[in-house]
Amino acid sequence: xxxxxxxxxxxxxxxxxxxxxxxxxxxxxxxxxxxxxxxxxxxxxxxxxxxxxxxxxxxxxxxxxxxxxxxxxxxxxxxxxxxxxxxxxxxxxxxxxxxxxxxxxxxxxxxxxxxxxxxxxxxxxxxxxxxxxxxxxxxxxxxxxxxxxxxxxxxxxxxxxxxxxxxxxxxxxxxxxxxxxxxxxxxxxxxxxxxxxxxxxxxxxxxxxxxxxxxxxxxxxxxxxxxxxxxxxxxxxxxxxxxxxxxxxxxxxxxxxxxxxxxxxxxxxxxxxxxxxxxxxxxxxxxxxxxxxxxxxxxxxxxxxxxxxxxxxxxxxxxxxxxxxxxxxxxxxxxxxxxxxxxxxxxxxxxxxxxxxxxxxxxxxxxxxxxxxxxxxxxxxxxxxxxxx
Numbered sequence: 001x002x003x004x005x006x007x008x009x010x011x012x013x014x015x016x017x018x019x020x021x022x023x024x025x026x027x028x029x030x031x032x033x034x035x036x037x038x039x040x041x042x043x044x045x046x047x048x049x050x051x052x053x054x055x056x057x058x059x060x061x062x063x064x065x066x067x068x069x070x071x072x073x074x075x076x077x078x079x080x081x082x083x084x085x086x087x088x089x090x091x092x093x094x095x096x097x098x099x100x101x102x103x104x105x106x107x108x109x110x111x112x113x114x115x116x117x118x119x120x121x122x123x124x125x126x127x128x129x130x131x132x133x134x135x136x137x138x139x140x141x142x143x144x145x146x147x148x149x150x151x152x153x154x155x156x157x158x159x160x161x162x163x164x165x166x167x168x169x170x171x172x173x174x175x176x177x178x179x180x181x182x183x184x185x186x187x188x189x190x191x192x193x194x195x196x197x198x199x200x201x202x203x204x205x206x207x208x209x210x211x212x213x214x215x216x217x218x219x220x221x222x223x224x225x226x227x228x229x230x231x232x233x234x235x236x237x238x239x240x241x242x243x244x245x246x247x248x249x250x251x252x253x254x255x256x257x258x259x260x261x262x263x264x265x266x267x268x269x270x271x272x273x274x275x276x277x278x279x280x281x282x283x284x285x286x287x288x289x290x291x292x293x294x295x296x297x298x299x300x301x302x303x304x305x306x307x308x309x310x311x312x313x314x315x316x317x318x319x320x321x322x323x324x325x326x327x328x329x330x331x332x333x334x335x336x337x338x339x340x341x342x343x344x345x346x347x348x349x350x351x352x353x354x355x356x357x358x359x360x361x362x363x364x365x366x367x368x369x370x371x372x373x374x375x376x377x378x379x380x381x382x383x384x385x386x387x388x389x
């Protein structure tokens with residue numbers, strides 16, 4: 001089965017919002033049903049809400065614009081931004097957002113209904129739903145598909161995806177069915193990602209590659225980004241995907257070098273991740289490589305700068321930086337809410353270091369709408385230049 005994943009409340013490679021595609025129909029055993037709403041519960045007391053947030057994490061109401069959500073009033077915020085021992089930080093105003101609803105949003109929603117698909121984007125009331133589905137200022141219609149099921153063989157401390165040593169077997173029809181569904185949506189840019197599948201000999205690389213080739217057969221003009229696992233450092237698996245016809249090869253290092261063992265599964269590390277990104281560029285020099293870093297986990301400015309330099313020295317083209325959000329009380333606590341000014345600083349630093357594109361902001365995620373808009377135009381311009389030569 002395949003799932004649509006929209007970057008939402010938890011930062012990281014996979015999180016939040018999914019669409020399940022299955023030849024047997026819609027599978028929704030892990031989905032909580034609720035309607036898209038911005039109204040708070042009238043029956044919940046402040047104490048009840050505090051307990052709910054502590055146990056289940058944040059939902060849409062915590063992100064909806066309030067009095068302090070206007071940029072002009074951000075400086076008035078006097079809440080703590082760095083966590084003290086035993087404290088849980090309050091959400092600052094720059095992480096509150098309005099939900100833009102537009103023509104692209106309605107078109108995608110109607111198409112999903114025609115295909116009998118439902119999203120946790122709606123049911124979990126994700127604050128990014130309008131922009132991600134095309135309701136914002138960017139006209140590029142995008143989606144992120146999660147392949148190979150909803151169960152990961154790893155257990156990173158920032159990610160709420162369920163884990164198991166041996167997840168269910170792959171659906172052999174998934175590459176074909178996924179390509180058909182995407183063709184029906186008429187997307188310009190699609191991101192394919194997946195859980196880690198260490199139980200498979202090739203980590204699922206062949207499955208990934210088949211999905212890309214099926215997509216390109218049905219729509220040669222669609223731009224495809226693959227956000228992949230590290231395949232345990234198996235470079236032949238990386239090569240298989242890099243040569244599958246994709247346009248952007250993405251793999252997330254997630255955090256700075258010094259926090260890798262604290263944040264990621266022990267089987268992952270930054271050197272292994274850098275080797276993945278370097279090899280993708282080596283076997284296909286024209287491919288754009290991309291990665292993402294979460295901030296707010298306790299990293300220092302010097303560590304962020306050093307990690308960015310390592311990425312650039314490894315030939316990484318595109319970088320996104322976003323705020324880490326604790327998905328549940330079982331996951332790592334937010335150590336700091338990074339200010340928009342600091343995110344702007346890192347974006348400027350990325351540009352100065354020579355990244356082709358740097359997206360840096362509190363609600364930026366690895367599959368970031370504005371970034372896909374930029375990459376779409378960059379890739380099309382490159383292809384036009386290659387054709388004219």
